[in-house]
Amino acid sequence: MNKVQIIHGPCSLESYQQMDQIIHELLPISNVFRCGIYKPRTNFDSFQGLKKEGLQIIHDLKIKYPQVKFCVEITEISQLKEIEDIDIIQIGARNMQNYELLIAVGKTDKQILLKRGFGSTVSELLSSANYIKAQGNSDIILCERGIRTFSDVGRFTLDLAAVGFLQEQTEYPIFVDPSHAGGEVLEVTRLTKAAVAYGVDGLIIEVHPNPSQALSDSEQQLPIEEYKQLIAKINS
Amino acid sequence: MNKVQIIHGPCSLESYQQMDQIIHELLPISNVFRCGIYKPRTNFDSFQGLKKEGLQIIHDLKIKYPQVKFCVEITEISQLKEIEDIDIIQIGARNMQNYELLIAVGKTDKQILLKRGFGSTVSELLSSANYIKAQGNSDIILCERGIRTFSDVGRFTLDLAAVGFLQEQTEYPIFVDPSHAGGEVLEVTRLTKAAVAYGVDGLIIEVHPNPSQALSDSEQQLPIEEYKQLIAKINS
Amino acid sequence: MNKVQIIHGPCSLESYQQMDQIIHELLPISNVFRCGIYKPRTNFDSFQGLKKEGLQIIHDLKIKYPQVKFCVEITEISQLKEIEDIDIIQIGARNMQNYELLIAVGKTDKQILLKRGFGSTVSELLSSANYIKAQGNSDIILCERGIRTFSDVGRFTLDLAAVGFLQEQTEYPIFVDPSHAGGEVLEVTRLTKAAVAYGVDGLIIEVHPNPSQALSDSEQQLPIEEYKQLIAKINS
Amino acid sequence: MNKVQIIHGPCSLESYQQMDQIIHELLPISNVFRCGIYKPRTNFDSFQGLKKEGLQIIHDLKIKYPQVKFCVEITEISQLKEIEDIDIIQIGARNMQNYELLIAVGKTDKQILLKRGFGSTVSELLSSANYIKAQGNSDIILCERGIRTFSDVGRFTLDLAAVGFLQEQTEYPIFVDPSHAGGEVLEVTRLTKAAVAYGVDGLIIEVHPNPSQALSDSEQQLPIEEYKQLIAKINS
Numbered sequence: 018m019n020k021v022q023i024i025h026g027p028c029s030l031e032s033y034q035q036m037d038q039i040i041h042e043l044l045p046i047s048n049v050f051r052c053g054i055y056k057p058r059t060n061f062d063s064f065q066g067l068k069k070e071g072l073q074i075i076h077d078l079k080i081k082y083p084q085v086k087f088c089v090e091i092t093e094i095s096q097l098k099e100i101e102d103i104d105i106i107q108i109g110a111r112n113m114q115n116y117e118l119l120i121a122v123g124k125t126d127k128q129i130l131l132k133r134g135f136g137s138t139v140s141e142l143l144s145s146a147n148y149i150k151a152q153g154n155s156d157i158i159l160c161e162r163g164i165r166t167f168s169d170v171g172r173f174t175l176d177l178a179a180v181g182f183l184q185e186q187t188e189y190p191i192f193v194d195p196s197h198a199g200g201e202v203l204e205v206t207r208l209t210k211a212a213v214a215y216g217v218d219g220l221i222i223e224v225h226p227n228p229s230q231a232l233s234d235s236e237q238q239l240p241i242e243e244y245k246q247l248i249a250k251i252n253s
Numbered sequence: 254m255n256k257v258q259i260i261h262g263p264c265s266l267e268s269y270q271q272m273d274q275i276i277h278e279l280l281p282i283s284n285v286f287r288c289g290i291y292k293p294r295t296n297f298d299s300f301q302g303l304k305k306e307g308l309q310i311i312h313d314l315k316i317k318y319p320q321v322k323f324c325v326e327i328t329e330i331s332q333l334k335e336i337e338d339i340d341i342i343q344i345g346a347r348n349m350q351n352y353e354l355l356i357a358v359g360k361t362d363k364q365i366l367l368k369r370g371f372g373s374t375v376s377e378l379l380s381s382a383n384y385i386k387a388q389g390n391s392d393i394i395l396c397e398r399g400i401r402t403f404s405d406v407g408r409f410t411l412d413l414a415a416v417g418f419l420q421e422q423t424e425y426p427i428f429v430d431p432s433h434a435g436g437e438v439l440e441v442t443r444l445t446k447a448a449v450a451y452g453v454d455g456l457i458i459e460v461h462p463n464p465s466q467a468l469s470d471s472e473q474q475l476p477i478e479e480y481k482q483l484i485a486k487i488n489s
Numbered sequence: 490m491n492k493v494q495i496i497h498g499p500c501s502l503e504s505y506q507q508m509d510q511i512i513h514e515l516l517p518i519s520n521v522f523r524c525g526i527y528k529p530r531t532n533f534d535s536f537q538g539l540k541k542e543g544l545q546i547i548h549d550l551k552i553k554y555p556q557v558k559f560c561v562e563i564t565e566i567s568q569l570k571e572i573e574d575i576d577i578i579q580i581g582a583r584n585m586q587n588y589e590l591l592i593a594v595g596k597t598d599k600q601i602l603l604k605r606g607f608g609s610t611v612s613e614l615l616s617s618a619n620y621i622k623a624q625g626n627s628d629i630i631l632c633e634r635g636i637r638t639f640s641d642v643g644r645f646t647l648d649l650a651a652v653g654f655l656q657e658q659t660e661y662p663i664f665v666d667p668s669h670a671g672g673e674v675l676e677v678t679r680l681t682k683a684a685v686a687y688g689v690d691g692l693i694i695e696v697h698p699n700p701s702q703a704l705s706d707s708e709q710q711l712p713i714e715e716y717k718q719l720i721a722k723i724n725s
Numbered sequence: 726m727n728k729v730q731i732i733h734g735p736c737s738l739e740s741y742q743q744m745d746q747i748i749h750e751l752l753p754i755s756n757v758f759r760c761g762i763y764k765p766r767t768n769f770d771s772f773q774g775l776k777k778e779g780l781q782i783i784h785d786l787k788i789k790y791p792q793v794k795f796c797v798e799i800t801e802i803s804q805l806k807e808i809e810d811i812d813i814i815q816i817g818a819r820n821m822q823n824y825e826l827l828i829a830v831g832k833t834d835k836q837i838l839l840k841r842g843f844g845s846t847v848s849e850l851l852s853s854a855n856y857i858k859a860q861g862n863s864d865i866i867l868c869e870r871g872i873r874t875f876s877d878v879g880r881f882t883l884d885l886a887a888v889g890f891l892q893e894q895t896e897y898p899i900f901v902d903p904s905h906a907g908g909e910v911l912e913v914t915r916l917t918k919a920a921v922a923y924g925v926d927g928l929i930i931e932v933h934p935n936p937s938q939a940l941s942d943s944e945q946q947l948p949i950e951e952y953k954q955l956i957a958k959i960n961s
Contacts, residue, residue: 057352059377061384093330093353114347116293117329136372136401138877141295148297164882165372165401166874167637169846171886174872178879178907181915199886207889207923214922215915374641400646401875402638405610407650410636414643414671417679435650443653443687450686451679529824531849533856565802565825586819588765589801608844608873613767620769637844637873 021251022190022219023047024088024105024130025244028234029064030054030071033078038226040082042241046248049105051088051221055096056233057111064232069099076102088130088221094121103127110134110162110197113145123152130158130221132194135165139179146189159189160221163198172200172237175208177215184218196223196237205237206247213251257487258426258455259283260324260341260366261480264470265300266290266307269314274462276318278477282484285341287324287457291332292469293347300468305335312338324366324457330357339363346370346398346433349381359388366394366457368430371401375415382425394426395419396457399434408436408473411444413451420454432459432473441473442483449487493723494662494691495519496560496577496602497716500706501536502526502543505550510698512554514713518720521577523560523693527568528705529583536704541571548574560602560693566593575599582606582634582669585617595624602630602693604666607637611651618661631661632693635670644672644709647680649687656690668695668709677709678719685723729959730898730927731755732796732813732838733952736942737772738762738779741786746934748790750949754956757813759796759929763804764941765819772940783810796838796929802829811835818842818870818905821853831860838866838929840902843873847887854897867897868929871906880908880945883916885923892926904931904945913945914955921959 025043030036030052040050054071056064067074075087079102088105091097092112100106105128112118113134122129129149133142146157161180163173175198183191193212199205209220225231225238239247261279266272266288276286290307292300303310311323315338324341327333328348336342341364348354349370358365365385369378382393397416399409411434419427429448435441445456461467461474475483497515502508502524512522526543528536539546547559551574560577563569564584572578577600584590585606594601601621605614618629633652635645647670655663665684671677681692697703697710711719733751738744738760748758762779764772775782783795787810796813799805800820808814813836820826821842830837837857841850854865869888871881883906891899901920907913917928933939933946947955 057350059350059380061352061356061380061387092351095330111350111352114293114295115328115351116297116347120297134372136370136875138401138875140877144295144297151297164874164876165374165639166872166882166884167639167844167846168872168884168887169848170890171884174874174882174884174886176874176876176879176882177885177916177919178882178912179876181912182878204886204889208885211885211919211923215919372639374639376641400638400640402636402646402648403608403610403873403875404636404648404651405612406654407648410638410646410648410650412638412640412643412646413649413680413683414646414676415640417676418642440650440653444649447649447683447687451683529822531822531852533824533828533852533859564823567802583822583824586765586767587800587823588769588819592769606844608842610873616767616769623769637846 021213021217022049022192024049024051024219024221025224026050026052027225027231028053028223028238029056029232030067030074031232033074035226036074036078037081039224039241040078040085043224044082044085046245048084049086049088051107051223053233054089055092057090057092057109058233072099072102091118094118097121097125105130108132113137113142116148119145119148120152123149123154125154128156128158129154130160130192132160132162133179135163135173139182143187157189158192158219159183159187160192160194162194171198171204173198175212177212180212180215180217184216190218192219192221193217194221199237201236202239202243205239206243209247210251257449257453258285260285260287260455260457261460262286262288263461263467264289264459264474265292265468266303266310267468269310271462272310272314273317275460275477276314276321279460280318280321282481284320285322285324287343287459289469290325291328293326293328293345294469308335308338327354330354333357333361341366344368349373349378352384355381355384356388359385359390361390364392364394365390366396366428368396368398369415371399371409375418379423394428394455395423396428396430398430407434407440409434411448413448416448416451416453420452426454428455428457429453430457435473437472438475438479441475442479445483446487493685493689494521494664496521496523496691496693497696498522498524499697499703500525500695500710501528501704502539502546503704505546507698508546508550509553511696511713512550512557515696516554516557518717520556521558521560523579523695525705526561527564529562529564529581530705544571544574563590566590569593569597577602580604585609585614588620591617591620592624595621595626597626600628600630601626602632602664604632604634605651607635607645611654615659629661630664630691631655631659632664632666634666643670643676645670647684649684652684652687652689656688662690664691664693665689666693671709673708674711674715677711678715681719682723729921729925730757730900732757732759732927732929733932734758734760735933735939736761736931736946737764737940738775738782739940741782743934744782744786745789747932747949748786748793751932752790752793754953756792757794757796759815759931761941762797763800765798765800765817766941777807780807780810799826802826805829805833813838816840821845821850824856827853827856828860831857831862833862836864836866837862838868838900840868840870841887843871843881847890851895865897866900866927867891867895868900868902870902879906879912881906883920885920888920888923888925892924898926900927900929901925902929907945909944910947910951913947914951917955918959
């Protein structure tokens with residue numbers, strides 16, 4: 018089994034059936050699943066997630082799969098009281114410096130996956146982690162997901178040097194999100210292989226049973242078969 | 254009188270006496286004042302603002318100066334119910350894509366000053382403005398405050414081209430914040446002159462009666478006399 | 490008369506008639522003219538300049554206008570022996586770290602206008618100036634012309650902070666090139682006003698009698714009348 | 726044997742003995758060697774290379790090792806007539822848009838390794854390759870070596886997405902230079918592993934028998950044993 022920790026799953030939770038299929042297929046690879054239920058979208062008229070309906074689906078899935086852990090992004094303090102079934106709280110890139118939210122999740126006893134903002138330095142990422150830790154919660158994963166640069170190729174430029182630096186400077190596991198950095202399937206697979214070879218502690222990666230029909234980010238989610246082959250290759 | 258609209262005042266509201274002095278001195282220049290009472294600071298142990306005590310000071314100052322308008326940054330939805338005395342709500346660079354907050358302020362009838370994130374494109378700034386407008390509030394000011402670049406001088410690189418583009422593409426007033434871009438007094442004065450000559454609609458600028466004693470951002474706040482000379486020069 | 494030094498003229502020298510008209514029209518504003526005769530173009534099949542034919546035109550124009558100084562970019566050491574009529578040698582952004590060329594121009598007694606590379610730091614610009622100075626030539630102008638950033642508006646992002654820093658740190662005159670930063674007429678005029686208000690020592694700016702017919706960079710060259718109005722406004 | 730092509734060797738050629746040792750040690754890994762003899766250094770008083778003395782050393786080494794190919798950076802057209810013993814001409818990042826030099830090497834029948842400028846887009850890299858190709862020489866290697874970003878860690882940010890894009894869009898082999906991107910030994914080894922896993926066609930990497938005594942870039946050159954272990958790991 019691979020030493021790289023994996024969090025996988027769809028960009029958005031879309032239905033019980035969708036998530037049930039994904040868990041069934043991917044559970045042999047990792048028991049930690051991601052799925053968006055509160056979706057922070059750049060455009061206000063894009064799909065914003067199933068919200069409470071999604072939480073009910075997760076509640077039902079945890080009965081069927083008690084060994085599964087769920088990682089869900091939250092975007093507002095008021096959501097905290099709704100997410101008792103969630104195991105890992107994700108703070109997304111856009112909220113990395115939403116300090117009220119950082120303080121609030123720092124008061125929970127859940128694991129926090131904190132993504133680096135695409136315009137933020139590594140120092141600022143560490144300062145944001147300190148907001149969480151100062152509340153008493155040091156069960157934190159830091160995640161590099163690509164930064165804004167002048168480059169005319171790719172979606173974001175994956176800053177692998179941040180991973181090595183953070184591994185040397187902190188005790189936290191350092192993850193990479195190749196899906197948001199790569200932006201399309203082929204590049205996501207290449208960046209995943211690169212990140213694992215570089216030495217990341219973990220990956221958070223988007224997988225969907227039918228990406229072309231996905232309600233969000235359809236281009237960057239890996240189809241299940243392609244994803245299984247990628248994981249087999251990484252583990253070989 | 255100058256055609257450039259001005260919002261001025263200290264980085265942080267520190268006391269009734271501090272703000273009373275500033276208003277007394279600067280009211281002839283503009284009746285719109287900024288002052289931080291909820292301070293989003295990169296480090297969790299920096300001064301975080303007077304919060305409710307600050308709101309009481311503003312309440313008292315509005316009785317003494319009924320013609321004065323206050324612009325205050327908020328960082329969390331729950332603050333909205335406390336700020337009835339505030340005229341202009343500022344959404345800071347770090348919260349430009351805090352969509353829950355954008356939706357919440359879009360439901361108020363207050364003017365919103367929305368700052369561009371230092372890692373955000375102009376397109377994303379417009380998308381964030383659309384979140385506010387979609388709730389029915391189109392009384393929005395957009396503000397360029399400098400972006401992250403590789404440059405080894407200055408604090409942020411002021412992207413003046415964003416101002417011209419936004420003036421051509423939108424109906425909103427476009428402001429510049431020279432204080433956060435410049436980072437120190439001499440550069441702030443130079444950028445202020447540059448921004449006005451470029452053709453901005455307005456400025457939001459930090460002024461403090463005694464910058465070296467300020468509780469936050471002491472290097473970038475202009476002393477009152479230096480600020481008055483700057484404004485006199487701009488208006489000449 | 491304005492205290493800002495001005496170098497003006499067309500992107501490319503196209504004919505005796507073109508340059509004669511420009512000099513005739515603009516001589517009252519400044520007697521220093523720019524015009525490309527060796528043109529470094531991103532695409533190999535773009536117009537590359539008149540080269541020796543252009544040098545002959547300059548030779549003839551200097552007889553008619555003995556008070557005029559010419560600023561011409563060179564791109565190769567071998568060109569040095571051809572340019573005796575040239576008063577100011579421009580080293581362009583793409584050649585800022587072409588050290589052999591820097592050393593060679595450092596051995597001349599001509600004034601050197603050294604542009605900052607669009608991917609170079611201010612420290613590197615100073616190191617490149619030191620290459621020239623170490624050869625005995627300290628008659629150097631440094632020029633900021635915009636840097637590469639992630640911004641989705643404008644052509645390059647003008648780094649005004651570099652100007653202030655260089656004025657404080659060096660004895661050299663610090664110029665701005667608003668034409669290459671702005672990329673189109675309206676933005677060039679706005680950046681010119683901004684740079685002058687900021688406090689630059691000089692401007693190098695592209696002016697053409699008929700920009701739409703220009704053999705290079707037609708969008709960023711100012712028409713003569715628009716340019717005269719801009720200069721009148723700056724001097725007012 | 727590894728499918729990734731490798732060019733290895735010291736930053737600078739320092740002596741016959743140094744290079745003889747390196748070749749002796751590394752020949753089993755690859756017969757293509759890099760070594761600087763004309764060194765473009767940011768500071769004019771840094772070591773600038775052995776120049777003609779270095780070319781004589783290469784001449785002598787080719788007699789001893791007829792199977793070895795040498796890759797050497799040139800910085801000026803006049804050097805072309807001196808380098809008959811050189812097999813691969815490197816155009817460095819700082820000269821990527823030195824078009825006169827591109828045209829000159831395009832007229833040779835040697836292989837050209839063209840590095841991307843740290844402030845240049847991938848489109849501009851392709852335009853520069855077109856300068857070479859338009860002269861009749863399409864025996865070109867393109868090389869990504871890191872770009873300037875706002876990141877506060879690492880030396881340059883390696884833009885792996887450029888590699889995938891160039892592999893899809895061109896017929897040229899696409900190399901990565903982990904040494905200049907990484908800047909120090911541990912990061913160079915991590916980036917090397919990442920680049921190979923990503924799928925680069927080749928690597929150009931700095932190796933030195935005694936890095937702490939190197940005349941240039943001592944921090945980023947791998948010691949020979951560490952390099953051999955890295956290659957063994959990549960090939961496993």
